[in-house]
Amino acid sequence: MIVRHYEDAKPIIPQEPGMVGIKMRVVIGEEEGAPNFIMRHFSVEPGGQSPYHSHPWEHEVFVLKGEGKVIQGDKAFGISPGVVIYISPGEEHQFVNKGNEPMEFLCLIPRM
Amino acid sequence: MIVRHYEDAKPIIPQEPGMVGIKMRVVIGEEEGAPNFIMRHFSVEPGGQSPYHSHPWEHEVFVLKGEGKVIQGDKAFGISPGVVIYISPGEEHQFVNKGNEPMEFLCLIPRM
Numbered sequence: 001m002i003v004r005h006y007e008d009a010k011p012i013i014p015q016e017p018g019m020v021g022i023k024m025r026v027v028i029g030e031e032e033g034a035p036n037f038i039m040r041h042f043s044v045e046p047g048g049q050s051p052y053h054s055h056p057w058e059h060e061v062f063v064l065k066g067e068g069k070v071i072q073g074d075k076a077f078g079i080s081p082g083v084v085i086y087i088s089p090g091e092e093h094q095f096v097n098k099g100n101e102p103m104e105f106l107c108l109i110p111r112m
Numbered sequence: 113m114i115v116r117h118y119e120d121a122k123p124i125i126p127q128e129p130g131m132v133g134i135k136m137r138v139v140i141g142e143e144e145g146a147p148n149f150i151m152r153h154f155s156v157e158p159g160g161q162s163p164y165h166s167h168p169w170e171h172e173v174f175v176l177k178g179e180g181k182v183i184q185g186d187k188a189f190g191i192s193p194g195v196v197i198y199i200s201p202g203e204e205h206q207f208v209n210k211g212n213e214p215m216e217f218l219c220l221i222p223r224m
Contacts, residue, residue: 002198009196060146060149062151084139089147108172
């Protein structure tokens, strides 16, 4: 069993094009022995965003802090703490921090 | 894409022996189309607890609210918001709310 605070996981600045103001921590991953799926913690600065993109794996997201939008095509859904988002494999999506504070969420993906 | 508040998922009172004061919501599960892993939200009343048990699948846990313990053998680890817990397949474990408020956490499992 591993018990630790998420802030004890090393922060990474993802280098993917279109990532703006994003810090990621792999809080339960391959190094911890996770056999099936990976828990990641994201912090998005005010005005920050992920790229508008899609990929052949799903996202399971839980919003922890802040206010923002998740965008798909011409739709934008408001997100705030307690909101859950399921993005199917192949669905386009983008996260944007529209607030004045960091927006934090968990985003889990299958182990690949 | 599905976007909803976790409280919009129907609460279930698990009937497993040893579950005391626990309410569970499957926030992203088979009904939502999750192909690989299931996100569940738990709320444990003060004094409530899960059974001391093990099973052949892992848990990935993120603590959202409250104060408590996760127990394994003669060890008890304090848990509070922001704490992450990885429990390997087969490891014994128990969650106990030691505080005066509901203890809330996400607990994800592989789809079986």
